[in-house]
Amino acid sequence: MREVAFIKQNKEKWLEFEQAIFGKAKKNPDELASLYIHLINDLSFAQTYYPKSKTVVYLNHLASITYQKIYKTKREETNRIVRFFKTEVPLIVYQxxxxxxxxxxxxxxxxxxxxxxxxxxxxxxxxxxxxxxxxxxxxxxxxxxxxxxxxxxxxxxxxxxxxxxxxxxxxxxxxxxxxxxxxxxxxxxxxxxxxxxxxxxxxxxxxxxxxxxxxxxxxxxxxxxxxxxxxxxxxxxxxxxxxxxxxxxxxxxxxxxxxxxxxxxxxxxxxxxxxxxxxxxxxxxxxxxxxxxxxxxxxxxxxxxxxxxxxxxxxxxxxxxxxxx
Structure with a gap:
């Protein structure tokens, strides 16, 4: 699939992701996790077929923000300090x-x-x-x-x-x-x-x-x-x-x-x-x-x-x- 067609096919879905992350309407952790899985699929596809494109940069950033949102609202993760050292910093270091x-x-x-x-x-x-x-x-x-x-x-x-x-x-x-x-x-x-x-x-x-x-x-x-x-x-x-x-x-x-x-x-x-x-x-x-x-x-x-x-x-x-x- 050509990159233009790939973007056209998924553009509306990505906009929905942005609304879920940056919009006023809040989603629960399960819904965010579901969105995250779909987003990672698109990112993996883009990395495989369009490795040097701006689409990969955009999706990677969106996936990173989505992941952080999941962990910020995750029910069982109540200790902010633990989450900071256990998840946030290591992911930033990796990226x-x-x-x-x-x-x-x-x-x-x-x-x-x-x-x-x-x-x-x-x-x-x-x-x-x-x-x-x-x-x-x-x-x-x-x-x-x-x-x-x-x-x-x-x-x-x-x-x-x-x-x-x-x-x-x-x-x-x-x-x-x-x-x-x-x-x-x-x-x-x-x-x-x-x-x-x-x-x-x-x-x-x-x-x-x-x-x-x-x-x-x-x-x-x-x-x-x-x-x-x-x-x-x-x-x-x-x-x-x-x-x-x-x-x-x-x-x-x-x-x-x-x-x-x-x-x-x-x-x-x-x-x-x-x-x-x-x-x-x-x-x-x-x-x-x-x-x-x-x-x-x-x-x-x-x-x-x-x-x-x-x-x-x-x-x-x-x-x-x-x-x-």
Whole structure:
């Protein structure tokens, strides 16, 4: 069937969908679910025979809104917070997975730049983190504890101060996405180069493994969250640069809303990282190796599953119960 004929044949039905979603007449969850199944059938057909057309973009957006409406009115789903983390955010991450991929790719590239720069110029790390911090770290290395800085200050004071700073960095990274993503890339660049250069600094002084045992207790969730926040910023920026079939303002509002949800979802991980840094990292030199690895790998697995694995599982679960064309 030609695309024109396909649109003509289903146009009235799609308008009915729009009325059900955006109109004043509300439908119950069962009726919405029925509409959703028909809509997904049309979307699957369009993706198969007109993969690059605007029809696919339109139907995909309509299907996404319909699905969210179903979950917002679903009788058994009463906890808004649970629904937010269990369904909304993972679906947004899946739909915008390319921007998450871009963020992680940039993170690894920028971190490598930090490593290479530090290896070629012995003054580079001082330039990035400052003489005072480098000198203090050198003193700690001489004393046999390269991560002794984490023992300074009280537990709660350190945890709260670190958490607030990381929340500020993440929020800044997301908000600066409004400049087409350039501001977000800059924040990611600065933090990634700092990480790469400082890790090389520890390697250069023969204490890389000791630093890993300490820093990455909290660093897995802290750094991972920063990258995800950068992905949210790129989503925001892309909504301005690539509005597709929407007006630029409508696209920007939608990009901001979705990016904000993704940023908000990182807050529990950022708080957890701050608590680990304030209460656990300081004891890393005295921990048995198995406990170090359990915390590091456990935190990495938890946040990786939520942002990299679960969105695909949820999307597959949804498609599993949708009739194919």
């Amino acid at each position: 915008n997975r390319r921007y998450m991929l871009y963020a992680f790719a940039l993170f690894f590239v920028f971190t490598f730049i930090g490593v290479i720069s530090a290896s070629k110029d012995e003054t580079f790390t001082r330039l990035i983190v400052g003489d005072a911090y480098v000198n203090m770290t050198l003193e700690n290395i001489e004393k046999g504890n390269p991560v002794a800085v984490y023992k300074s200050g009280s537990n709660w004071g350190s945890a709260i101060g670190i958490t607030l700073n990381n929340l500020r960095v993440g929020a800044t990274s997301f908000v600066l996405g409004v400049f087409g993503g350039v501001g977000t890339v800059y924040i990611l660049f600065k933090n990634s180069v700092m990480l790469g250069s400082f890790q090389y600094f520890f390697y250069e002084h023969g204490v890389l493994w000791k630093s890993v045992r300490g820093i990455w207790i909290h660093g897995c969730m802290e750094i991972f969250a920063i990258v995800v926040e950068a992905g949210a910023g790129l989503m925001f920026g892309a909504s301005l640069l690539f509005p597709k079939t929407f007006s630029r303002m409508a696209s920007l509002k939608n990009g901001f809303k979705n990016g904000l949800k993704v940023w908000f979802s990182t807050i529990p991980f950022t708080i957890a990282a701050g608590l680990l840094e304030g209460f656990v990292t300081r004891y890393s030199p005295d921990m048995p190796l198995w406990l170090n690895l359990l915390i590091i790998l456990g935190t990495l697995a938890a946040i990786s599953y939520y942002y990299l694995v679960y969105p695909f599982i949820l999307n597959h679960k949804i498609k599993k119960y949708v009739p194919t064309v």
